[in-house]
Amino acid sequence: MTLTLSSLTRSFGGFRAVDSVSFSVDEGGLVGVIGPNGAGKSTLFSLISGFLAPDSGTVSLFGEDITRLAAHERARRGMVRTFQVPREYAHLTVRENLLAAVPGQSGETLRGLFLRPAAVRAEEQTARARVADAIGFLRLSPVAETPAGRLSGGQKKLLELGRALMTNPKLILLDEPFAGVNPVLVAALSDHIRTLNGRGIGFLIIEHDLPALTRLVSTLHVMDRGRIIASGAPEAVLSAPEVREAYLGGVS
Amino acid sequence: MEAYLAAIAAIALIYVLLALGLTLHYGLTGLINFGHVGFFCIGAYAAAILSTKGGMPIAVGFVAAAVLAGLAAWPIGLVSLRLRDDYFAIVTLGFSETVRLVVTSERWLTNGVQGIPGIPRLFEGLGVGMPSALAIVGVLLAVNAAAIWLFFRLVKSPFGRMIEAIRDNEEAVRALGKDPARFKIRVLVLGAALAGIAGAFYAHYIGYVVPDQFIPLVTFYVWMAIIMGGVGRISGAVVGAALLMLFLEGSRFLRDVVPFISAVDMASVRIGAVGLALVLFTMFRPQGLMGDYTRR
Amino acid sequence: MVFWVELLIAGVVSGLVIGLVALAITLVFGIARFPNAATGDTMTLGAYGALAGHAATGSLLLGGALGALGGAVTGLAAYALVFRRLSGRSTVALLVASIGIGFILRAGLALAFGHTQQVFQAPLVRPWRFEGVRIHPNDLRLAATAAFALAVVFATLYLTPIGRRMRAVADDPALARVCGISPVRVMVALWLLAGAVAGIAGVILGMRTVVAPEIGWDMLLPGFAAAILGGIGSPVGAVVAGLIIGIAQEMATPVVGFTYKIALAFVVMLFVLLVRPRGLFGRVEGVR
Numbered sequence: 001m002t003l004t005l006s007s008l009t010r011s012f013g014g015f016r017a018v019d020s021v022s023f024s025v026d027e028g029g030l031v032g033v034i035g036p037n038g039a040g041k042s043t044l045f046s047l048i049s050g051f052l053a054p055d056s057g058t059v060s061l062f063g064e065d066i067t068r069l070a071a072h073e074r075a076r077r078g079m080v081r082t083f084q085v086p087r088e089y090a091h092l093t094v095r096e097n098l099l100a101a102v103p104g105q106s107g108e109t110l111r112g113l114f115l116r117p118a119a120v121r122a123e124e125q126t127a128r129a130r131v132a133d134a135i136g137f138l139r140l141s142p143v144a145e146t147p148a149g150r151l152s153g154g155q156k157k158l159l160e161l162g163r164a165l166m167t168n169p170k171l172i173l174l175d176e177p178f179a180g181v182n183p184v185l186v187a188a189l190s191d192h193i194r195t196l197n198g199r200g201i202g203f204l205i206i207e208h209d210l211p212a213l214t215r216l217v218s219t220l221h222v223m224d225r226g227r228i229i230a231s232g233a234p235e236a237v238l239s240a241p242e243v244r245e246a247y248l249g250g251v252s
Numbered sequence: 253m254e255a256y257l258a259a260i261a262a263i264a265l266i267y268v269l270l271a272l273g274l275t276l277h278y279g280l281t282g283l284i285n286f287g288h289v290g291f292f293c294i295g296a297y298a299a300a301i302l303s304t305k306g307g308m309p310i311a312v313g314f315v316a317a318a319v320l321a322g323l324a325a326w327p328i329g330l331v332s333l334r335l336r337d338d339y340f341a342i343v344t345l346g347f348s349e350t351v352r353l354v355v356t357s358e359r360w361l362t363n364g365v366q367g368i369p370g371i372p373r374l375f376e377g378l379g380v381g382m383p384s385a386l387a388i389v390g391v392l393l394a395v396n397a398a399a400i401w402l403f404f405r406l407v408k409s410p411f412g413r414m415i416e417a418i419r420d421n422e423e424a425v426r427a428l429g430k431d432p433a434r435f436k437i438r439v440l441v442l443g444a445a446l447a448g449i450a451g452a453f454y455a456h457y458i459g460y461v462v463p464d465q466f467i468p469l470v471t472f473y474v475w476m477a478i479i480m481g482g483v484g485r486i487s488g489a490v491v492g493a494a495l496l497m498l499f500l501e502g503s504r505f506l507r508d509v510v511p512f513i514s515a516v517d518m519a520s521v522r523i524g525a526v527g528l529a530l531v532l533f534t535m536f537r538p539q540g541l542m543g544d545y546t547r548r
Numbered sequence: 549m550v551f552w553v554e555l556l557i558a559g560v561v562s563g564l565v566i567g568l569v570a571l572a573i574t575l576v577f578g579i580a581r582f583p584n585a586a587t588g589d590t591m592t593l594g595a596y597g598a599l600a601g602h603a604a605t606g607s608l609l610l611g612g613a614l615g616a617l618g619g620a621v622t623g624l625a626a627y628a629l630v631f632r633r634l635s636g637r638s639t640v641a642l643l644v645a646s647i648g649i650g651f652i653l654r655a656g657l658a659l660a661f662g663h664t665q666q667v668f669q670a671p672l673v674r675p676w677r678f679e680g681v682r683i684h685p686n687d688l689r690l691a692a693t694a695a696f697a698l699a700v701v702f703a704t705l706y707l708t709p710i711g712r713r714m715r716a717v718a719d720d721p722a723l724a725r726v727c728g729i730s731p732v733r734v735m736v737a738l739w740l741l742a743g744a745v746a747g748i749a750g751v752i753l754g755m756r757t758v759v760a761p762e763i764g765w766d767m768l769l770p771g772f773a774a775a776i777l778g779g780i781g782s783p784v785g786a787v788v789a790g791l792i793i794g795i796a797q798e799m800a801t802p803v804v805g806f807t808y809k810i811a812l813a814f815v816v817m818l819f820v821l822l823v824r825p826r827g828l829f830g831r832v833e834g835v836r
Contacts, residue, residue: 091416091419092417100414105410108430
């Protein structure tokens with residue numbers, strides 16, 4: 001098991017946004033979470049990634065209980081998240097955005113910077129090579145030297161995925177990666193996710209865009225009013241009556 | 253005339269040091285430091301006390317000024333870097349006012365409101381007048397050059413990339429596995445130490461220190477400088493400090509031109525003009541006079 | 549014992565002033581979402597307004613009303629001319645602009661009224677004595693004024709439709725917009741109310757001590773401290789915390805000395821931010 005959630009619960013002033021949610025993601029798994037607006041998906045993501053603390057329940061990663069760890073410490077253990085609204089470093093170029101995500105750079109400490117300049121230079125070269133690869137893979141070369149604030153919404157989503165990749169993750173949490181992205185980029189993004197999954201990186205994806213997600217994931221969890229109401233293979237889950245009631249019924 | 257220019261140059265260069273520190277804090281890292289004058293004050297008093305009552309060499313005072321100002325920044329950082337940025341602004345403002353209260357109250361150490369007179373000037377051996385004035389300006393230029401060199405190295409380094417990333421989006425930094433507090437505390441201490449050195453220069457240049465020299469207005473002079481020069485650029489700190497000096501000296505000349513205006517009234521006009529500049533720049537020209545600040 | 553009781557009474561009166569400042573700060577912080585550093589200088593304007601009104605009419609009551617009105621007009625003008633145009637910009641833009649507005653107010657007041665300290669010309673009244681404890685009738689009157697002002701503000705917030713809307717915006721701006729609450733009308737009401745509260749705080753402070761261009765600025769730190777201790781956005785918290793800080797300052801004066809009174813507010817603020825950042829009555833989401 002890469003990630004295991006057990007009875008995660010979080011309330012806001014008496015309202016249970018996430019209500020004893022338990023599930024797990026296998027190593028290299030490709031798992032989706034869907035649910036109507038206000039179902040608690042984003043809160044769940046914040047609980048998993050450490051941006052919110054749960055009232056009760058635990059999160060464990062590779063068998064280690066990480067419920068009390070800070071967000072950056074979780075990311076260092078190989079689980080990294082993206083945001084629904086991209087949070088690019090607006091004044092840094094795409095290349096610098098990716099470079100800033102490379103872990104363990106001794107040039108990021110003052111001591112390393114001034115006492116070990118040769119080591120810093122060597123590391124920087126390695127990091128730049130990795131970043132160049134990622135830019136090629138994500139087809140961001142034309143905008144590599146553009147400040148990220150000027151990218152289109154879809155390009156920013158690609159950049160978010162790229163930054164996550166730079167941290168050498170074992171599991172990536174994607175928060176609505178397809179929202180506001182044009183269909184061509186949705187296809188490209190899905191391809192990237194499949195390719196990366198083929199290389200052994202697990203994904204947990206929250207999404208609203210059902211068709212894109214159901215084509216992608218092998219397991220789907222449906223959330224409604226803070227609870228998981230159905231889990232399983234996408235087709236099976238989507239045809240379950242309680243899901244149609246809660247989710248699809250709410251739409252039509 | 254030469255003496256006047258040398259004096260202006262010396263004060264302007266001291267403001268450049270302050271502006272560089274604030275650029276590191278706010279322009280590059282996004283820390284809303286409203287208490288810069290507190291670090292400046294600690295540096296000035298450290299140098300003043302050590303060189304008069306302490307009887308120490310001037311160089312020791314400079315080192316102590318940098319170290320003590322940096323040390324003062326450390327607990328402030330530990331306490332408040334976990335807070336939202338508007339809280340950080342309030343806490344730093346409170347810090348600088350508290351520093352002023354301490355130097356006002358601890359008479360045994362600081363002489364209270366009377367202040368500390370008779371601080372030795374730099375290069376007194378060269379005799380009063382141009383040689384020593386030029387030597388002071390020369391040393392200030394060298395220190396500024398060193399600070400600017402250091403800043404460019406920082407900004408172009410992986411460390412510089414990270415602090416600008418923190419300024420642009422701190423949550424993303426956390427999500428990607430790096431702890432913003434670690435970077436911010438170092439930035440805070442570095443900028444504060446630089447302000448401490450500026451304070452030591454100020455004390456030795458003016459020759460006396462009193463609490464009234466360290467009112468919050470000084471902090472906002474520096475804010476006005478970096479906003480005018482262009483937030484987030486190193487050149488902006490230099491240009492802004494020059495513009496600030498032009499403003500401060502210009503308002504002094506105004507007094508010679510406009511009759512019947514008292515010194516206190518002039519001080520009020522100055523405060524009002526700083527206020528107006530802060531409001532107008534924020535509203536109409538947040539990028540400063542020099543233009544876009546996307547990269548340096 | 550008598551000594552401490554007198555300090556306690558002094559603490560309650562200055563605590564009411566701090567509570568009013570904190571109320572003005574917390575209303576703006578909760579609804580417009582930034583700490584307004586011009587609050588202190590709005591107070592000063594209220595004090596000078598009352599001074600001028602008193603000189604012109606000979607009535608302390610009319611003077612005080614003019615001070616409150618001056619504060620309200622200043623608040624509204626600051627909103628209309630500056631803060632409204634900065635909505636959607638970063639916190640630092642609003643903060644720096646509010647510092648600038650404070651400076652402009654202070655400079656204008658100093659130029660218009662001079663730099664020397666002025667006092668309200670009120671007849672000297674011999675203090676009453678209860679069991680040896682001296683009570684100044686003037687202090688009682690000012691405390692009553694503060695209590696009355698607080699009652700009006702709380703009635704506005706909790707009993708009127710516009711007050712309910714203000715509290716709704718403070719709770720959740722996005723939701724309030726969805727419910728069709730006009731943000732501009734709420735903002736106008738907010739700035740009038742916060743300005744008037746700051747103005748009255750200035751009037752009371754000026755009548756109790758002296759009027760000078762810096763009196764408001766010196767109250768800013770205790771005001772922020774009380775707003776944070778009370779919990780940002782909580783009017784009740786602001787007043788309770790103001791009283792706590794006011795009493796603590798007066799009671800501590802014999803121990804720590806007169807100048808460190810203000811530093812005490814800073815220490816309280818740091819302590820609260822470290823131990824319980826949401827304050828006494830604040831919501832959880834107030835601080836990250």
